[in-house]
Structures are given as C-alpha cells and as structure tokens.
Amino acid sequence: MIWEMGQQAGVRPASIHDLYLARGRGEVPPFTTPAMNVRILSYDAGRAIFRAAQQLDAGAIICEIARSEIAYTDQRPAEYVAVMTAAALREGFTGPLFIQGDHVQVNAKKYAADPAAELKALKALIEEELHAGFYNIDVDTSTLVDLSKPNLDEQQRTNYERAAEADAIHSRPRAGGRDRLRRRRDRRSRRQEQRRARARRVHGRL
Numbered sequence: 001m002i003w004e005m006g007q008q009a010g011v012r013p014a015s016i017h018d019l020y021l022a023r024g025r026g027e028v029p030p031f032t033t034p035a036m037n038v039r040i041l042s043y044d045a046g047r048a049i050f051r052a053a054q055q056l057d058a059g060a061i062i063c064e065i066a067r068s069e070i071a072y073t074d075q076r077p078a079e080y081v082a083v084m085t086a087a088a089l090r091e092g093f094t095g096p097l098f099i100q101g102d103h104v105q106v107n108a109k110k111y112a113a114d115p116a117a118e119l120k121a122l123k124a125l126i127e128e129e130l131h132a133g134f135y136n137i138d139v140d141t142s143t144l145v146d147l148s149k150p151n152l153d154e155q156q157r158t159n160y161e162r163a164a165e166a167d168a169i170h171s172r173p174r175a176g177g178r179d180r181l182r183r184r185r186d187r188r189s190r191r192q193e194q195r196r197a198r199a200r201r202v203h204g205r206l
C-alpha cells in the first residue's frame with residue numbers, strides 16, 4: 001500500500017544513471033550527491049533526511065544500505081524501500097527516490113570455500129533488491145583483491161577473470177531468452193496488480 005501511495009504522490013524509486021549522464025554532458029550545473037547509509041531508526045532518520053532535503057531544496061540524495069547492514073539490522077530490501085517511501089511521504093517530499101544497494105560485497109572467506117555458492121547468493125540479493133525498488137546497485141568485489149601477490153595484474157586476476165567469464169556468457173545467444181524475459185515481466189505485472197488489489201481492499205475498509 002505504501003508503494004502505491006508513493007506512486008500516486010510522486011515518490012517513486014528511480015535510477016540516478018540518467019542524471020549522472022546529464023551531469024557528465026554538462027547539461028546540469030555541478031552538484032554533489034550525498035549517499036547516506038540509513039540503517040538505525042530508519043524511519044526517523046529517513047524523515048530527518050527528507051526534511052533537510054526540503055529545507056535545502058536538494059533533490060539528488062541517495063539512501064543506501066549495504067549487504068552487511070541488511071544482515072545485522074534484519075532489514076530486507078522490500079522493508080527498506082517501504083520505510084524510506086513512508087518517510088518521504090510523511091515529510092511531503094516529492095520526486096525520484098534514489099535507493100541504492102551499497103557494497104553488495106563478495107565475502108572473501110565464503111568465496112574461497114565455494115565460489116559458485118557465494119556468487120549465487122550475491123546474484124539472489126541483487127535480484128531481491130531490484131524487485132524491491134533498489135535501482136542503484138554498488139557491486140563490490142574489492143574483497144577478492146589479493147595484496148599478497150607481487151604485482152597489480154596478479155592481485156586483480158580473480159576479478160578480471162570473472163569479468164571476462166561474465167562477458168562471454170552475456171555475449172552468447174541464449175535459447176528462449178526472450179520468453180524468459182517475457183515471463184519475468186508477466187510475473188512482475190501480476191505482483192504489482194496484486195499489490196494494487198490489496199491497497200484497494202484496505203482503502204475500502206477504511
């Protein structure tokens with residue numbers, strides 16, 4: 001229901017990508033974008049952020065939470081988006097809501113024990129974040145840098161070999177790829193319609 005209220009009021013999760021591109025092209029004046037890790041008393045902290053943004057006429061702000069912070073504060077992505085949206089609504093903030101998955105980080109010990117399982121967990125979190133409304137993702141593989149190696153090439157080998165593998169996979173044509181994308185879009189549409197239906201039922205009881 002909070003998601004639908006935000007959509008109606010103009011408080012919508014968005015990607016900051018296009019704004020950064022416009023900044024790079026010189027189409028907007030210089031600015032900085034504060035990115036704040038809101039993890040404790042999230043609703044109250046969020047209200048303070050959006051209240052300050054209103055007072056300062058600041059639109060480009062990022063609320064973010066890291067993989068580690070999601071774990072130790074037990075705030076899953078859907079809850080985090082709901083809380084930030086509610087805080088923005090309560091303070092009368094309107095505009096794009098830039099929510100970021102900060103430091104979606106590879107756990108070096110888990111990767112050493114089972115690389116495939118750790119990367120699968122990372123991909124699952126990214127998908128969960130995207131479905132929740134995190135449209136800015138900071139993938140952090142710096143933990144895989146091995147400074148015990150003698151040169152930069154060897155220190156970064158795991159990272160660039162993984163990147164090369166990913167490029168090869170994405171460049172390879174996949175049978176049924178369009179069908180999978182269509183099914184994914186259909187599932188997302190059904191979930192959105194279910195949320196709208198629940199919101200209408202709740203409003204009908206008020």
